[in-house]
Amino acid sequence: MLGRENHQLTMESARIIQLPKNGDRRGNLSVIEEMRHIPFKIERAFWVYDVPGGETRGGHAYRQSEEFIVALSGSFDIIIDDGKEKHTFSLNRSYYGLYVPRLMWREMVNFSTNSLALILSSTPYDAADYIRDYNEFKSIKL
Numbered sequence: 001m002l003g004r005e006n007h008q009l010t011m012e013s014a015r016i017i018q019l020p021k022n023g024d025r026r027g028n029l030s031v032i033e034e035m036r037h038i039p040f041k042i043e044r045a046f047w048v049y050d051v052p053g054g055e056t057r058g059g060h061a062y063r064q065s066e067e068f069i070v071a072l073s074g075s076f077d078i079i080i081d082d083g084k085e086k087h088t089f090s091l092n093r094s095y096y097g098l099y100v101p102r103l104m105w106r107e108m109v110n111f112s113t114n115s116l117a118l119i120l121s122s123t124p125y126d127a128a129d130y131i132r133d134y135n136e137f138k139s140i141k142l
């Protein structure tokens, strides 16, 4: 993403990335290595779980953070808005995930019972990295 202007971070940049799936009679094993399977160095991992039915998570963008989101268990949908168009990605397997570049408005919805979302981030937690005002987001993307 280096060298790209804010308005050039468009929908093409948010994408599903397939992960290795090593399966045998003992079960499956998938893996994520930074800069190999995902295009950033991992500074933080967090997970979202016990989401009550009908709840929405997210509802913000990040100035700098890039993320990779995997449904380790269950399913949920992520609505990505690049300021021009919206696209819904459904995550329901643990051998692929959604890469979300910086400056993408996201909402996570339709969490199934017992779903578990793993989120890998390119930055440490910083409340100042959040854009929580949609109008501010739109003005940055212009």
Ligand code: TYD
Pocket: 044, 046, 048, 056, 057, 058, 059, 125
């Ligand atoms: P928030 O980012 O608002 O959750 P979501 O985007 O899934 O709706 O975070 C919820 C709370 O957790 C908020 O009080 C900030 C805190 N938090 C941390 O302390 N560290 C973190 O790395 C994250 C992602 C959140």
